[in-house]
Amino acid sequence: MNSITNSHAMIPAQFQRVVSGMRPTGSLHLGHFHGVLKNWVQLQYEYECYFFVADWHALTTHYEDPSVIERSVWEMVIDWLAAGVDPGTARIFIQSQVPEHAELHTLLSMMTPLSWLERVPTYKDQQEKLKEKDLSTYGFLGYPLLQSADILAYRAAHVPVGEDQVAHVELTREVARRFNHLYGKEAGFEEKAERAAKKMGKKNAKLYSRLRKSFQEEGDHEALETARALLEAQQNITIGDRERLFGYLEGGGKIILPEPQALLTQASKMPGLDGQKMSKSYHNTISLREDPLEIERKIRTMPTDTQRVRKTDPGDPDKCPVWQLHQIYTGETQRTMLAEGCRSAGIGCIDCKQPVIEGVLSELAPMRERAKNFTEEPTLVKNIIEEGGELAREEAKRTMTEVRQAMGLSYT
Numbered sequence: 001m002n003s004i005t006n007s008h009a010m011i012p013a014q015f016q017r018v019v020s021g022m023r024p025t026g027s028l029h030l031g032h033f034h035g036v037l038k039n040w041v042q043l044q045y046e047y048e049c050y051f052f053v054a055d056w057h058a059l060t061t062h063y064e065d066p067s068v069i070e071r072s073v074w075e076m077v078i079d080w081l082a083a084g085v086d087p088g089t090a091r092i093f094i095q096s097q098v099p100e101h102a103e104l105h106t107l108l109s110m111m112t113p114l115s116w117l118e119r120v121p122t123y124k125d126q127q128e129k130l131k132e133k134d135l136s137t138y139g140f141l142g143y144p145l146l147q148s149a150d151i152l153a154y155r156a157a158h159v160p161v162g163e164d165q166v167a168h169v170e171l172t173r174e175v176a177r178r179f180n181h182l183y184g185k186e187a188g189f190e191e192k193a194e195r196a197a198k199k200m201g202k203k204n205a206k207l208y209s210r211l212r213k214s215f216q217e218e219g220d221h222e223a224l225e226t227a228r229a230l231l232e233a234q235q236n237i238t239i240g241d242r243e244r245l246f247g248y249l250e251g252g253g254k255i256i257l258p259e260p261q262a263l264l265t266q267a268s269k270m271p272g273l274d275g276q277k278m279s280k281s282y283h284n285t286i287s288l289r290e291d292p293l294e295i296e297r298k299i300r301t302m303p304t305d306t307q308r309v310r311k312t313d314p315g316d317p318d319k320c321p322v323w324q325l326h327q328i329y330t331g332e333t334q335r336t337m338l339a340e341g342c343r344s345a346g347i348g349c350i351d352c353k354q355p356v357i358e359g360v361l362s363e364l365a366p367m368r369e370r371a372k373n374f375t376e377e378p379t380l381v382k383n384i385i386e387e388g389g390e391l392a393r394e395e396a397k398r399t400m401t402e403v404r405q406a407m408g409l410s411y412t
């Protein structure tokens, strides 16, 4: 990795930012829980997390009838909270309530080559896949850049995404690099950097200067690392000065928008009720707040190994969708017994499904309980979003002040 791309590396994890968004286009199901939310819940205790409802993103594909977005926003936030996303540590907000995302999107659009957007793989894929929608719009082409703005507005270090979104983080890195290259060379950069160094105190300024020289003149990477650690340890300099000193250290300009890393989430292995991946469009989901009786009914009526017509026919677990759910919900000892029972026709499919039913129900019971607090008291949710939005705006504003300054738009 190029050292310049890595200005986050020395920051302790709890101060590094993670940004992720989710489109509000329907209620969340077990696939979202196992594929995304479980991961968010873990990340929120390791990093400073910003999780937002990507309502503008949803509009790029649902502009003709946005009613589903409006209906889904609050329900989705409740699903997040039910799954364990903790507003006490993560900042939860709605994208459209932080207009800085749009401002940054506009500014980035000025310097982003059209070809970068046209070659994002999801662009053509989704147009092909969603043929019933007219996606030859400006907004749809630009949506990965909007995503870049979402991420860069918080100067995030990490972006948890699935495989399908890695290209968007890659675009974000390229855009950040181009931005820094174009606008990181502020007038009087060197003097400003020298002045910033002095703000660390005489001793530190001297050390910084010596380490910088060792790195630039002798390529001493240890000195580079030490200097970075020194910068990270500074409590009393502004973010702007810190980024200046990072840039100056490595011989580049100021790093205004640091490049984020994709934090690849393992693809969800959550199978649906029919053995295909769980997905709304396959109608094979169990939603996070589904009624327990309905859950039981759905699993009871799941298809099994088609060769097993009668209870006396032996079956093959590897050809059975229920078996895939056992991989998630059932311990190995019990699984061995069930597989044996299936192959020898010793147990019936209803018996075999029982532990899955129990597994799903006990996973969802605490979520239903938590959700109840919020559905009974909607103001709780509104307040959480209000507070999250405020903190997000504060941070995004800080970035935008720097961005405007760098682009000559501060008019002071």
Ligand code: TRP
Binding pocket: 019, 020, 021, 022, 023, 054, 057, 146, 147, 150, 151, 159, 160, 161, 165
């Ligand atoms: N594009 C993402 C999706 O469709 C959602 C998203 C929007 C996002 N902005 C983001 C994810 C920023 C991570 C970071 O799933």
Ligand code: SF4
Binding pocket: 304, 305, 308, 315, 316, 317, 320, 321, 322, 323, 341, 342, 343, 347, 348, 349, 350, 352, 353
């Ligand atoms: Fe599937 Fe279990 Fe029936 Fe075997 S016993 S076919 S694994 S449901």
